[in-house]
Amino acid sequence: MEPLFVLLHSMAETGRVKVVGLYSSLDLAEAARERARGLPGFIDEPDGFSIEQYEVDRDHWPRGFVRL
Template sequence: MNTVFIVQHVHLLMPQEEEDVKLIGVYRSLQSAHAAVKRMASAPGFRDHPNVVDPSYAGVGTDQGFHISEYRLDKDNWTSGYVTQIN
């Protein structure tokens, strides 16, 4: 096994439209990740946005719901650093 599947749930906190992200779990297979979504989709809060998000569709609020991402093990995924902007 060289990859894992991470399931997260995203919804927007109003009125600032801040993302609230919850890590659901890490799974050995895509099938297990989808099974986790199926188990959680009817739970309070999650049921407000129960669908798996299609990352190829972009629009306001379209990222709310479950996200399934595949990650390779023993590989850096964030390599560019970051800058914090303070207003």
């Protein structure tokens, strides 16, 4: 199965993360990032974007996590 690309935006001061969208290709996710960079809120934090690749139907935190 083909991977999905998740476009995320996080704010450094709060650590909050927003899912901007899910895309079928890296090119589509990068194009969405460029569109979002000019929108209210995002324009103030243009470096807060990241794109993550995920496989569908697979656990991505198989060992859990530790709170710091």
